[in-house]
Amino acid sequence: MNLYKYASPINFYPLAGKLIPWFAIPSALLFAVGLFMGFFIAPSDFQQGDAYRIIFIHVPAAWLGMFLYVLMAIYAGVGWAFNARLASMMASSISITGAMFTFLSLVSGAFWGKPTWGTWWVWDARMTSTLILLFLYIGFISLQSSIDDARRADRAGAVLALVGVINVPIIYFSVQWWNTLHQGATIRILQKPTIHGSMLWSMLIMLAACWLYSVAVVLVRLRCTILEREQNAARFAEATV
Amino acid sequence: MNWPDLNMGGYGFYIWGSYIFALLAIVWELVTLSYRKKVAREQEKLAPKVISRKANETTS
Numbered sequence: 032m033n034l035y036k037y038a039s040p041i042n043f044y045p046l047a048g049k050l051i052p053w054f055a056i057p058s059a060l061l062f063a064v065g066l067f068m069g070f071f072i073a074p075s076d077f078q079q080g081d082a083y084r085i086i087f088i089h090v091p092a093a094w095l096g097m098f099l100y101v102l103m104a105i106y107a108g109v110g111w112a113f114n115a116r117l118a119s120m121m122a123s124s125i126s127i128t129g130a131m132f133t134f135l136s137l138v139s140g141a142f143w144g145k146p147t148w149g150t151w152w153v154w155d156a157r158m159t160s161t162l163i164l165l166f167l168y169i170g171f172i173s174l175q176s177s178i179d180d181a182r183r184a185d186r187a188g189a190v191l192a193l194v195g196v197i198n199v200p201i202i203y204f205s206v207q208w209w210n211t212l213h214q215g216a217t218i219r220i221l222q223k224p225t226i227h228g229s230m231l232w233s234m235l236i237m238l239a240a241c242w243l244y245s246v247a248v249v250l251v252r253l254r255c256t257i258l259e260r261e262q263n264a265a266r267f268a269e270a271t272v
Numbered sequence: 273m274n275w276p277d278l279n280m281g282g283y284g285f286y287i288w289g290s291y292i293f294a295l296l297a298i299v300w301e302l303v304t305l306s307y308r309k310k311v312a313r314e315q316e317k318l319a320p321k322v323i324s325r326k327a328n329e330t331t332s
Contacts, residue, residue, distance in 0.1 A: 081281045082281075082286060142289050145286060255305070255308045262315055262316060
């Protein structure tokens with residue numbers, strides 16, 4: 032089986048169409064299970080009461096905002112370095128979903144901040160660096176939209192995406208490097224999590240649901256981008272003959 | 273199984289507010305994407321058939 036053929040947008044288009052339901056349907060099911068567990072199984076927190084239930088949307092949104100940015104930068108970099116059109120199209124398809132999750136993490140964080148900290152917003156290191164991430168996404172989307180030639184837009188976007196990726200470790204480690212109002216990490220790879228098992232599982236299921244949703248939506252957007260760009264290329268070819 | 277009340281111990285506005293906002297964001301993304309897909313499909317009908325042609329170009 033020659034997998035390289037799927038590096039061609041036209042060959043990847045039908046494959047993406049077949050893959051979408053395999054991500055969209057499990058995503059919907061996991062959203063239902065995660066929300067059920069988060070609201071009906073997980074107990075109230077002894078300090079924050081029910082206010083902590085915002086984590087089931089806030090944490091997956093924040094993680095995906097960061098992860099999708101890194102993924103977008105990798106695809107943009109590959110597209111730039113190897114002149115691979117599909118990778119560049121993938122980067123631009125990821126950007127809108129990444130921006131949406133970053134925006135969602137900021138808004139849900141504000142909804143959490145008001146009852147727990149007494150304020151909607153503070154210029155805390157974690158929150159400010161996440162806001163910068165949103166601006167980087169908006170910059171990437173705006174830059175690509177402002178350049179008519181798709182290949183030039185991809186190259187310009189790749190530079191911005193690769194430079195901006197430095198912000199992701201800053202967001203992650205901000206709670207350790209600076210004295211912030213935002214709480215530190217409760218889940219670490221090498222250490223036992225400090226939250227109740229049912230809370231942790233609800234959050235992980237919601238994370239999986241958001242992740243599968245992102246893949247499905249990005250694939251749909253990628254198919255639209257392939258249709259739009261290949262048509263433009265075909266029209267350009269016709270006009271120049 | 274716990275049956276949470278809508279008031280959520282006094283935090284209902286913040287909890288439901290964040291989830292309603294998340295729902296709106298997801299609906300907005302799906303609606304705009306659906307519109308873009310519809311426009312791309314309509315354009316495809318007008319343009320030459322490019323998706324079904326035999327091509328293997330990975331780069332421009």
